[in-house]
Amino acid sequence: MSERATRRTIILVPYLWLALFFLVPFAIVAKMSLSQVATAIPPYTPVFGLEDGPAVWLAKARELSLDNYAVLAGDRLYIDAFLSSLRIALIGTAILLLIGYPMAHAMARAPERWRAVLVMAVILPFWTSFLIRVYAWIGILKPEGLLNELLIGAPLAIANTETAVIIGVVYSYLPFMVLPLYAALERMDRTLLEAAADLGCPPWLAFWRITVPLSLPGIVAGCFLCFIPITGEVVIPDLLGGSDTLMIGKTLWTEFFSNRDWPVASAVAVVLLVILVGPIMVYQRHQGRQLEAGR
């Protein structure tokens, strides 16, 4: 095999992977979102069968419609769920950045022999099940939970509120914020701060003029790594949010498993993807530019 062919084969493998495990399922979901709900197995029509033949396929294709999207657009529930998800993701990401940045900064400035231990400490929660860790927060936040035991006399009603969801989200996603920030900050040349000081720049200003801009790739990576999955989060709002907290992931889950309305659930999934593709593309472009800049 020539070198060119080898190279093509190597590139082909991930593309085939993506096509097989992303594009094909997405096409199925997209098609499902254009179908109608039915009491059948599978619970929607039309179903294209291999034995049908082109003429039947064409006739069945005429049955596809955008009705489900009209349902989404017409029902406040879905719009609210989307908006609420984006809001929670935005607030959560902002808090994560505020907590994660000082943490990552301190880690990157810690003596070298401590850094590996600190990184380990950030990763350590992954060793327990995500579900158990979120359950633990129920124990902390519930009306007679740990938090309220400590605050005798002034009980807080956090459990089953949006606040609880945000706490859960911030807790769960902290490593995803801290690690990229740490990677960016640790890589930064500290003599740059000395140079800034040497040129008359006080430390707090050097932080804004040098440290923050140079850690921007880490900030962008951390924010997207948190924002995107938080928007579609299911487990945390389900366990901590109670019935009042609307999040699109939970709505999707309900449509799919409780209402058995696969077409509407699929439409929700497609819209969610479209909403998130925007930030993902911004992120990719940013990463591309970083690579081009040779850093």
Next chain:
Amino acid sequence: MEPPERPAAHRAAFAPWDDPAARPLVVYDGVTKRFGAETAVVDLSLAVYEREFFALLGPSGCGKSTLMRMLAGFESPSEGRVLLAGEDLAGVPPHLRPVNMMFQSYALFPHMSVETNIAFGLAMEGRPRDEIGARVGEALRMVKLDGLAGRKPHQLSGGQRQRVALARALVKRPKVLLLDEPLGALDRKLREETQFELMALQERLGLTFIIVTHDQDEAMTMATRIAVMDKGRLAQIGTPRAIYEAPTTRYVADFIGDINLVEGKVTGAEGSRVSVMTALGDMVVAEASEPVSVGQAVAVAWRPEKTRLVRAGETGPAGSVMLTGTIADIGYLGDWSTYHVDIGGLRLKAALANAVRRAEDAVDWGDPVRLAVAPEALILLVR
């Protein structure tokens, strides 16, 4: 003791260190710096005068960078004081010190253009926009980077980056410019060019430069005075000529340039004339730099280029120390040749200028030769 300075035209009368009335600009007063259990600088005192081009020279780990960083404010002395223009700098943070540093790594801000990098220090002073623009333009012209104002550091060559770093440090017109191995990352040719440019710049701007370097050629070429450092201590301080021609310790003699060094014992001393019994026979040193007593262990040293090669049959200059041996090695460098000569179990070096093209009577490997060294060329080393 320094030999009389032969006045170079442009620096004729510049020797403030000899003038008791001159007030030094930078003073290290009994400075010690410890890092944990290690001591980087040991009770060191030295003074740098205005408009000097002062070199801190020594091998890596000798404390020269630490000394500079204490002036910039990145380290503080464990003991002693660092003074600038008579003021103790203790407690003054780096961003408030009127000195600027050119970093070895250049430390250019990678997210800023060349122009913004250079303007950074002026912007920090809160200068008006027009003034910043004018001064940055001037600085860019000074380092010949006029066309590259909009480039980012990663789009520049090593030499260009070095110039940006220099312009950025100079644009604030610091009282003292600190240069930490400024030419270390440049290739040889560019380094030599830049040395002369730095000297011209320093003279034109009338600033005080302190340079840290491990490269003796660099220090010799550029500096008005050199402080040779050894394990956190000052080994010798003086003009390049003094350091080279009159080293006071074996360490300095050995560190700067090439040298032949023979151990011996003092057999007689009359004034500055000292006779020494060495493995190569008796040698008479014409100008001993310090008093010695008979029986004292000393070393006699001389520079390879102060040696004359006397071929068999020729007679050497009268009064010279004559050493007979054989040529072990010849290194032809174009302008110079170095001869390694085996004499009495020692290998000595002689350097001769190749002043004549196609010299016919060139010596060869294994040839018996005699080396002649004038008593004036011999250096007596006690420490």
